[in-house]
Amino acid sequence: MTSSGNNSAARAWTIRRLFRKRVARFWKEQRQVWGTVVDWVVLCYLLFPALIGGVVYAGWWADPPAWMASAPLWAAQLPPMLLAVGARFRTFAEDADMLFLVQRGEWRRGLLLYGFAYTAAGLAVPGLLIYALLLPVLMGVHGMQLSHVALLLAAAWSVSLAGAVWRNRIHGRFRGWRKEACIGAVNVMLILALLLPSLLSAGAQAAAWLGCALAGVGAALLLLRGKLRQDGDFASDVRLEHLARLSGTALLVRDVVQRKPLIRLDKPLVFRRSQRLFRSGAPSVVLAESALKSFLRQWLMIRYWISFLSLGLFAVSQSPLFAQIALALGIPLLVNMMIQNHILNFAGEAFVRQFRWEDGNLRKAGERLRLWLVAPIALMLGAVAGYDAFGFLGLMAGTLLSAAYLWFVNNLTSAFGRLRATRSD
Structure with missing residues (x-):
């Protein structure tokens, strides 16, 4: 009886079923591999170029740039x-x-x-x-x-x-x-x-x-x-x-695995020494300063920041007015999320946690760091969008509106952090 059951199971296998099972297993393996590294933060980073690409694509249909006509x-x-x-x-x-x-x-x-x-x-x-x-x-x-x-x-x-x-x-x-x-x-x-x-x-x-x-x-x-x-x-x-x-x-893993077992003593591009940047000795300033130097010592974070700035400026300059407004509002928000994730990771390191920072100092340090790193991108995007639409007066108005929007987003992020901390307690 067991032999007949095995024979019937063997006859149930067909070429189509075997191929379909192998394809399903392949895609399941790929989903598991990518699932180990893709979280909501990574999805936000992937959403950014997709957002810029969609806005630029719509702008090309409405008003093709000059270089496209000569291609x-x-x-x-x-x-x-x-x-x-x-x-x-x-x-x-x-x-x-x-x-x-x-x-x-x-x-x-x-x-x-x-x-x-x-x-x-x-x-x-x-x-x-x-x-x-x-x-x-x-x-x-x-x-x-x-x-x-x-x-x-x-x-x-x-x-x-x-x-x-x-x-x-x-x-x-x-x-x-x-x-x-x-x-x-x-x-x-x-x-x-x-x-x-x-x-x-x-x-x-x-x-x-x-x-x-x-x-x-x-x-x-x-x-x-x-x-x-x-x-x-x-x-x-x-x-x-x-x-x-x-x-x-x-x-x-192309940027993770060392291809050759060589001992390399890499030095950061900036802040190779532990010199102070600000005179103030307030705990929030010291923590924000350390997080800023940690950010600037990581080439990957600098590359992300430069990508947000360069791609954002390109998209704003190539898009119609409605798309420029959407980009000037959306890109600083994504950069703000990236900086907030960095400050949380930095504050969670063992060396930083041993000093037992107060919640108020952590919140103020996050506000300072977000202001330092998000403000250049937000102000430049607002200035370019305003100048492209209304000239010099638009540049001034765009800069002021971007500053107000940045202040609102920064305070909203701090308020959301306090609410999350209260709920966790």
Whole structure:
């Protein structure tokens, strides 16, 4: 009876069910990996460029900047080129397949076909996103019809799909410099296939893109046919799948893991000594000063701060008035949250906690630090938005309104901190 149950369970497994289970497990692993580092603070940092990008995108439709009008059509093909040279053919092969699936040709071919369909669908998503972002350039500046944009998308998608299968086959057949040379040659061919139709006259571009799309689909199917008949690249497929599964983890730890066990004595860029910055010896001033030096000694925090400032100024200068107001209000709020998170982490360090700071001193130190680090960004954004809309008088008004808004946000953050502390007690 047990044997019959095992046989029925084995018959219940199909190629589709096996492939679906492997895909679900892959995405579950990726969700668990990213879940270890993504919290609400990180989501706020990710929301910031998305907010700026959305506002700038809307501004491009309403009023395209001058540099966009002078951009050639072939420049719009640069993002799809990155997709074409970076696409991967996912086979979802595993080491244990050597025991059974390699011996069953129909199962191996079935998984390859499902992997081909998965790769094609996966490449369509970033392709749609890329060309959706390029619509202000393609349609607003170059006056392309939506059908021509669809041909561009089809060409980029088919060329990327063919390149993914082609590079997979090269990995299975060559090693060393031959493999790198072949992959480089393939990437050059893919780039030329996407670039050359954009250099033709306007009347011949549509036919060239259609031919490129059809040629890409044909090449992808021919390469897939050869892949189905080729039996000696199973080890290569397993190795490539290991790299694909570990790509998320490698991205997260690229700045954490030391590649070489070298002893490095790094010094901060600023405040290498423990000199005082302010004469006042008030506890809140001393704590705020120490937190400020801790912030400026961390290149990652400085990079975040500079990114908020530079991207914010760029977005405000390229956006209409309603978007400028939204950015001038939203960006200082995000920076305020970042600084508040820094002061809380700093106050929670063991060396700082041993001095037993009073709650009033912590609150005043947080107010000072937020004022020092948020004020430059808030005032500059308000000044740029006001000057762009109303000239010199707008600059003065924008600066004053930003100062008042900063004072309100700073006090609101302190009040929220006191309320949270009261509830915790």
